[in-house]
Every structure is written in C-alpha cells, then in structure tokens.
Amino acid sequence: MALLTLMAFAFYLGRRRSLTVVGGRSGVKNLHSLPAYYGFYTALWAGLPALLVAGLWLSFEGSIITTLVVDGLPAEMRDTDPGRLGLLVNDIKNLASGNIVSAHVDETMQRAADHLNELRSVGRMALGVVVLSIALAAGALAWRAIGPKMRARNRVEFIVNGLLIASSLIAILTTVGIVLSVLFESFRFFHKIPLTDFLFGLEWSPQIALRADQVGASGAFGAVPLFAGTLLVSFIALLVAVPIGLMSAIYLADYAGPKLRSYAKPVLEVLAGVPTVVYGFFAALTLAPAIRNLGESVGLVVSSESALAAGLVMGVMIIPFVSSLSDDVINAVPQSLRDASYALGATRSETIRRVVLPAALPGIMGGVLLAASRAIGETMIVVMAAGLSANLTANPLESVTTVTVQIVTLLVGDQEFDSAKTLAAFALGLLLFVVTLGLNIVALHIVRKYREQYE
Amino acid sequence: MAVRDEENDMTTAETVIADADLVGAKVRSKAGSRPLDNDFKTIGEVRVNDPRMSCTDVNVFYGDKHAIKHVDLDIAQNQVIAMIGPSGCGKSTFLRCLNRMNDTIDICNVTGEIRLDEVDIYDRKLDVVPLRAQVGMVFQKPNPFPKSIYENIAYGPRIHGLAASRAELDEVVERSLAKAGLWEEVKDRLDQPGTGLSGGQQQRLCIARTIAVDPEVILMDEPCSALDPIATAKVEELIDELRENYTIAIVTHSMQQAARVSQRTAYFHLGHLVEVGDTTQIFTNPRHKLTEDYITGRFG
Ligand SMILES: Nc1ncnc2c1ncn2[C@@H]1O[C@H](COP(=O)(O)OP(=O)(O)OP(=O)(O)O)[C@@H](O)[C@H]1O
Ligand SMILES: [Mg+2]
Numbered sequence: 001m002a003l004l005t006l007m008a009f010a011f012y013l014g015r016r017r018s019l020t021v022v023g024g025r026s027g028v029k030n031l032h033s034l035p036a037y038y039g040f041y042t043a044l045w046a047g048l049p050a051l052l053v054a055g056l057w058l059s060f061e062g063s064i065i066t067t068l069v070v071d072g073l074p075a076e077m078r079d080t081d082p083g084r085l086g087l088l089v090n091d092i093k094n095l096a097s098g099n100i101v102s103a104h105v106d107e108t109m110q111r112a113a114d115h116l117n118e119l120r121s122v123g124r125m126a127l128g129v130v131v132l133s134i135a136l137a138a139g140a141l142a143w144r145a146i147g148p149k150m151r152a153r154n155r156v157e158f159i160v161n162g163l164l165i166a167s168s169l170i171a172i173l174t175t176v177g178i179v180l181s182v183l184f185e186s187f188r189f190f191h192k193i194p195l196t197d198f199l200f201g202l203e204w205s206p207q208i209a210l211r212a213d214q215v216g217a218s219g220a221f222g223a224v225p226l227f228a229g230t231l232l233v234s235f236i237a238l239l240v241a242v243p244i245g246l247m248s249a250i251y252l253a254d255y256a257g258p259k260l261r262s263y264a265k266p267v268l269e270v271l272a273g274v275p276t277v278v279y280g281f282f283a284a285l286t287l288a289p290a291i292r293n294l295g296e297s298v299g300l301v302v303s304s305e306s307a308l309a310a311g312l313v314m315g316v317m318i319i320p321f322v323s324s325l326s327d328d329v330i331n332a333v334p335q336s337l338r339d340a341s342y343a344l345g346a347t348r349s350e351t352i353r354r355v356v357l358p359a360a361l362p363g364i365m366g367g368v369l370l371a372a373s374r375a376i377g378e379t380m381i382v383v384m385a386a387g388l389s390a391n392l393t394a395n396p397l398e399s400v401t402t403v404t405v406q407i408v409t410l411l412v413g414d415q416e417f418d419s420a421k422t423l424a425a426f427a428l429g430l431l432l433f434v435v436t437l438g439l440n441i442v443a444l445h446i447v448r449k450y451r452e453q454y455e
Numbered sequence: 456m457a458v459r460d461e462e463n464d465m466t467t468a469e470t471v472i473a474d475a476d477l478v479g480a481k482v483r484s485k486a487g488s489r490p491l492d493n494d495f496k497t498i499g500e501v502r503v504n505d506p507r508m509s510c511t512d513v514n515v516f517y518g519d520k521h522a523i524k525h526v527d528l529d530i531a532q533n534q535v536i537a538m539i540g541p542s543g544c545g546k547s548t549f550l551r552c553l554n555r556m557n558d559t560i561d562i563c564n565v566t567g568e569i570r571l572d573e574v575d576i577y578d579r580k581l582d583v584v585p586l587r588a589q590v591g592m593v594f595q596k597p598n599p600f601p602k603s604i605y606e607n608i609a610y611g612p613r614i615h616g617l618a619a620s621r622a623e624l625d626e627v628v629e630r631s632l633a634k635a636g637l638w639e640e641v642k643d644r645l646d647q648p649g650t651g652l653s654g655g656q657q658q659r660l661c662i663a664r665t666i667a668v669d670p671e672v673i674l675m676d677e678p679c680s681a682l683d684p685i686a687t688a689k690v691e692e693l694i695d696e697l698r699e700n701y702t703i704a705i706v707t708h709s710m711q712q713a714a715r716v717s718q719r720t721a722y723f724h725l726g727h728l729v730e731v732g733d734t735t736q737i738f739t740n741p742r743h744k745l746t747e748d749y750i751t752g753r754f755g
C-alpha cells in the first residue's frame with residue numbers, strides 16, 4: 001500500500017523533474033521522451049527493486065525465523081529426530097498464533113513461542129523499513145538521473161518488455177512443469193508395467209493390483225478398453241454436434257438477419273458456459289433413465305449408465321465449439337465468391353453447398369477437431385453418465401468407461417502414491433495429453449492454412 | 456455521419472461544377488451554378504431501335520440514399536455499351552440492377568422498370584435464377600472459385616442442368632474456354648486450381664465461366680482494373696469478339712478502354728445519367744459540360 005503511494009509520488013516527481021530540467025512545458029521537445037515516461041521510469045525504479053526484495057524476504061522469512069527459534073531451544077529438545085522436532089515447531093507456531101496445541105505447554109515452549117512472535121514482529125518492521133528505504137533510494141537515484149538526454153522511453157519499454165516476458169515465461173514453465181511431472185510418474189509406471197501391455201492390453205482392471213500378492217499383475221492395465229470407450233462416447237458426441245453445429249452455423253452466417261444473429265449467437269455460446277457438472281447430472285438423472293425406458297419399451301436392453309446418454313449430452317455441450325468456429329470460417333469465405341455464384345444463377349442453397357462449404361471445409365474440419373479434443377478430454381459428464389465398467393464394446397447402449405473417468409477413480413480416495421494403480425493414472429493422463437495435443441496441433445495447423453488461403 | 460458528410464461534399468462539388476444545360480438545347484453554356492435536379496433530362500438518345508434491355512425511370516435507394524435517379528436507358532443488341540463517370544456516381548449500382556444482383560444487399564431498393572426482351576425483370580413473379588443465367592456478370596476483381604479450372608467452368612452448366620452427359624460438359628467447358636481465349640493456355644491443366652492462374656488468366660476464366668451458362672447479356676464491372684496492360688489488351692480483344700454473339704455492358708474508369716471497346720457510351724454523374732450517345736460522338740463532341748469536363752480530365 002505504502003509502496004503504491006510512493007510509486008505514484010515518484011511518477012509525479014519524475015515527470016516534474018523532467019519538465020524542470022528542460023525549463024518547463026515549452027522545453028518538452030528538447031526531452032528525449034515524453035514527460036510521462038520519465039514519471040514511469042522513476043516510479044518503476046521506486047517500485048520494482050523494493051517489490052523484489054519484499055518477495056525474497058517473505059519467501060525466506062519463515063525458514064529463517066524457524067531456524068532461529070530452533071536454535072533458541074534447549075539442546076536436549078533440539079536433538080530429537082527431525083519428525084518430532086517438526087511437530088514441536090508446529091506446536092510452537094500454533095501457540096504463538098494462539099491456536100490449540102497438541103502437546104502439553106511447558107515453560108520452554110512458551111518462551112520459544114514468545115520468541116517466535118517477537119522475531120516475527122521484528123521481521124515485519126525490518127521488512128517495512130528495508131523495502132521503503134530501497135524504494136526511496138532507488139527512486140531518488142532514478143530521479144537524479146533524469147536529464148534531457150536520458151532515453152527514458154526506451155528504458156521503460158525495456159522494463160515493460162521484461163515484465164511481459166516474465167509473465168509468459170511463468171505460463172510456459174508451468175505447462176512444462178506439469179508435463180514433466182506427468183512424464184516422470186508415467187516412467188515410474190512403465191517400470192512396473194511394460195509399455196506394450198499398457199498400450200495394447202485389452203483388459204483393464206486396476207483393482208487387482210491392490211491385492212498384495214498380485215501387484216503388477218500383467219494384463220490388468222490395458223488401456224485399449226478405456227480408449228475405445230472414450231472414442232465411442234466422443235464419436236456419439238460428434239455425431240450430435242457436427243450436424244447441428246454446422247447447420248446452425250450455416251443458418252447464422254448466411255440466412256439469419258443481422259439482428260437475429262446478434263441475439264442467437266451469444267445464446268448458442270451460453271451452452272459452452274454451462275458447467276459440465278450440470279450437464280453431467282442432466283445426463284445421469286434425466287436422459288439416461290429416459291433412454292433406458294425408451295429402450296425397454298422397444299425390447300432393448302439398456303444399462304442405466306450408457307455411452308449413448310453421455311455422448312448425447314456431451315454432443316450438446318460441444319455444439320457451440322463447432323458452430324462458433326464454423327460460423328467464423330463461413331463468414332471468412334469472401335463475399336465475392338458468393339456473388340460469383342449468384343451471378344451465375346445459383347440459388348442460395350446451391351451457393352452454400354457447392355461454393356461456401358467446400359471453401360470453408362478445412363476451417364470447419366479444424367473446428368471439428370478442436371471440438372473432438374474437447375470431447376475426449378471431457379470428464380464430468382462421463383463420470384456421471386457413462387459408468388465405470390471397462391467394457392470393450394461398440395454398443396452405445398452398454399455402459400463404458402473413459403480415460404478421464406478412470407483417472408478420477410484411480411486417484412479418488414486414499415492411495416499409496418507409488419502403487420501401480422495410482423501411477424497408472426499418470427500414464428493415462430500422459431496418453432490423453434498426447435492425443436489431445438496431437439489433435440489440437442493438427443486442428444490449429446489446418447485452421448492456419450485455411451486463413452492464409454484467403455489473405 | 457459519414458454518409459451525410461459525403462453527401463454534403465458532393466453537393467458542393469456539384470454546385471461548383473456548373474451545369475447550365477438542363478434542356479439540352481443550348482450546347483455548352485458555361486454559365487450557371489445549379490446542381491442537377493430531380494427532373495433533369497438525359498442528353499442524347501436513350502432509346503435504340505432493337506433494345507435487348509430497356510430501363511425506364513429506374514431509381515435505386517440504399518436506405519435513404521438515392522443512388523440512381525430516374526434513369527432511362529436502352530441497351531442495344533450485339534453492342535458494347537460503356538458506362539463511365541466519377542467514382543461513386545452509381546455505375547456499379549446501375550449495372551447490378553440489370554441482373555438483380557442488388558437483391559443480395561438488404562438495404563437496397565429498386566423502383567422503375569427494366570425489361571429484358573419485353574419481360575419486366577422486377578416483376579414479382581419473375582424468378583431471378585434464370586434471369587441471372589440470361590444476364591451474366593463479371594466482377595472487378597477476378598473471383599474464381601477455389602476449385603479446378605474445369606470445375607470453375609462446369610459450375611454454371613451443372614446447376615442449370617445444361618449438359619446431359621460428361622462428354623457434353625467437357626464440350627461446354629472447352630467451348631467456353633476457347634471463346635474466352637484461354638483454352639490453349641490451360642487445356643493441359645484443367646484439373647489444377649483456378650486460383651493458381653495469373654490475374655489476367657483468372658479474369659478470362661471468370662468470363663469463360665459466365666459464357667458457359669450461355670447468357671444473352673454480359674455485365675462487366677471494371678473487368679480490367681486489376682490487370683496489367685497486356686492482360687487488359689487480351690480481355691479487350693475478347694470483349695470485341697464476344698460482341699458478335701452477346702450484348703455487353705461494361706463499367707470502366709479508363710476513357711481509352713471505353714473508346715476502344717464500346718459503340719455507345721453513357722456518362723453518369725451523382726446518380727444521374729447525364730449523357731448518352733455514340734462513343735465517337737461522346738469522346739469527340741460531348742454535349743454536356745459535365746461530360747466534357749470528365750472526359751477531358753478536368754474532373755473525376
Ligand atoms: N452496399 C451499399 N450500401 C450503401 N450505399 C452504397 C452501397 N453500395 C454503393 N453505395 C452508394 O451508392 C453510390 C453509388 O455507388 P456505386 O458503387 O454504384 O458507385 P460507382 O460508380 O460504381 O463507383 P466506383 O467507380 O468507385 O466503383 C455511392 O455513393 C455509394 O456510397
Ligand atoms: Mg463500382
């Protein structure tokens with residue numbers, strides 16, 4: 001808070017000084033940069049180093065204080081094993097912040113807690129002082145450096161540039177980190193279960209692995225049924241979403257008036273905003289029983305959790321992906337092509353069928369692939385509506401299970417973290433990631449190709 | 456906002472460039488400063504003996520904007536008529552009326568009467584699909600479909616069912632390409648995309664595509680504006696040849712082109728058809744001050 005005020009103040013001062021050094025408003029053109037840049041420059045100098053120090057301080061403060069407190073403890077208490085010591089420190093911390101403690105409170109502990117509190121408040125004070133003085137010093141330095149020749153604009157842009165790079169690095173590094181962790185856990189899994197068994201095994205029953213005498217029982221970790229289930233559900237979903245999405249896109253792009261379009265498009269996109277859990281219980285509680293009743297009335301055996309129910313609802317969910325992207329690419333087909341077709345005496349539907357759609361096809365394909373990767377990665381709906389049994393079947397009326405569902409069930413509940421069962425979740429995750437990544441890359445590639453074509 | 460400004464500007468321009476020849480009796484009086492008003496009468500003979508198309512009191516509105524004002528004009532059989540005039544005067548708009556391409560613009564409203572061989576093309580009962588097959592159009596920018604050269608040409612005949620068999624279709628394609636002077640250049644690569652041709656070839660492909668549905672009238676809106684001089688010369692040559700079998704209306708910004716390819720010329724100004732006459736007469740002896748200014752390059 002104080003720092004922000006300080007930065008604002010620094011901005012003002014820096015700006016003013018830049019004007020003073022060139023002799024007021026009339027001298028602005030003698031300045032290298034606009035006065036505001038000098039303001040920003042000073043403000044950044046006042047803010048950034050101080051923030052950096054504060055950040056470092058806060059991240060190390062905890063451990064330093066703990067070390068100090070531990071050092072302050074009597075020797076016989078210090079010499080226990082690390083686990084007990086950790087417990088003790090926890091107790092002291094709890095005591096210090098006035099919480100309930102598990103152990104009996106004795107004199108030394110009370111003293112240690114007081115010590116801790118003291119250290120903490122001193123730390124806070126010191127932090128405040130250090131940060132503010134750094135801010136002041138750095139700000140003042142920057143302020144003094146201001147002169148007509150100083151290239152404040154370039155420096156500000158440089159710093160801003162750095163900030164932007166840092167932010168994007170954080171995003172990228174997080175992704176890389178996630179991928180690496182999944183990768184390592186998967187390697188550990190593949191130590192226990194051979195890769196080929198996993199990729200080509202036709203049977204999935206990870207429960208067996210729980211029994212001590214059968215750990216790593218081969219054949220139980222075949223991912224094929226899961227992927228078959230995923231594909232079945234996604235296929236049904238695409239069967240629903242592609243025709244409906246495409247046709248509504250065509251309607252929106254070529255038939256609907258601008259007014260209707262401005263209402264209809266957002267409404268359609270609301271579908272994408274419905275939480276998937278909501279779709280999930282709609283599928284599980286409304287659609288699945290309805291399908292079963294319908295099936296029974298015509299003499300079909302339908303399990304209460306069917307691939308069909310999950311697929312249908314998932315199809316509805318991904319309609320907006322298909323329609324929105326297709327609508328974009330259909331709109332991107334140049335009007336001149338439509339005019340050419342109309343001028344040859346083609347009707348609107350002929351024009352759409354023979355000119356617009358073929359021209360937009362690559363883009364539409366891209367949209368469909370994106371929707372497909374979305375469907376494959378979707379979890380909630382299938383958890384609730386598709387069931388758990390790993391059937392290798394193409395019958396949409398049976399219950400199937402998908403990769404995502406299995407990951408959830410493998411990791412829900414208390415598990416040993418290094419059993420093949422839990423590690424299998426990582427392997428499945430990795431495989432899923434590879435598949436959707438592949439789909440995405442292909443889709444984006446197609447869409448980009450398509451865009452280039454009309455530029 | 457923008458439209459209003461434009462309108463104001465134009466009115467001023469009009470006022471400055473004097474018009475003193477409303478009745479057409481006194482030729483080239485340089486006095487006066489009235490804009491063309493609504494009951495302005497076109498100078499020159501708007502009617503011909505054997506009209507293919509005949510327009511009477513045609514008005515076009517884009518919303519409130521009056522883009523074509525009381526235009527009467529005949530388009531003669533087997534002739535090329537050139538439409539010239541400063542930018543924004545309504546040449547394209549008028550051309551698009553002739554095959555009802557303006558229908559594709561929501562805010563566009565056309566009144567008056569346009570006859571094609573005695574049939575009123577704005578008759579409510581008339582179907583625009585066969586009309587557009589009869590009155591074809593070539594656009595300013597070549598716009599081949601992203602299909603093969605063959606498919607580009609075959610598109611029209613296919614949708615109108617003009618060819619009963621593949622062999623017949625092949626023949627139509629060859630004939631159209633030959634008429635457009637493109638056959639020799641592309642006969643070995645009919646299956647390659649039309650978009651891969653050069654600009655001039657693309658434009659001739661578009662002309663061939665229009666010819667393929669066997670129209671009676673061909674409308675061309677600045678067909679050479681995206682082409683280099685050589686390609687332009689080829690297209691002009693082509694237009695001259697096509698005149699034997701078709702009736703052609705061409706919009707152009709090039710005086711030389713109008714003079715080279717057309718037999719009649721119509722000069723438009725701010726929605727009015729100012730003057731129409733034989734091309735030679737218009738270019739050597741314009742009767743209206745505005746026409747003279749335009750073709751001598753003093754305006755537009
Ligand atoms: N789709 C449209 N919506 C609204 N106004 C239009 C539209 N098309 C044309 N206009 C207006 O109608 C008038 C005539 O336009 P038109 O395109 O026919 O001019 P033009 O003579 O072909 O000009 P250019 O030589 O630049 O092609 C212009 O003032 C233009 O602003
Ligand atoms: Mg035009």
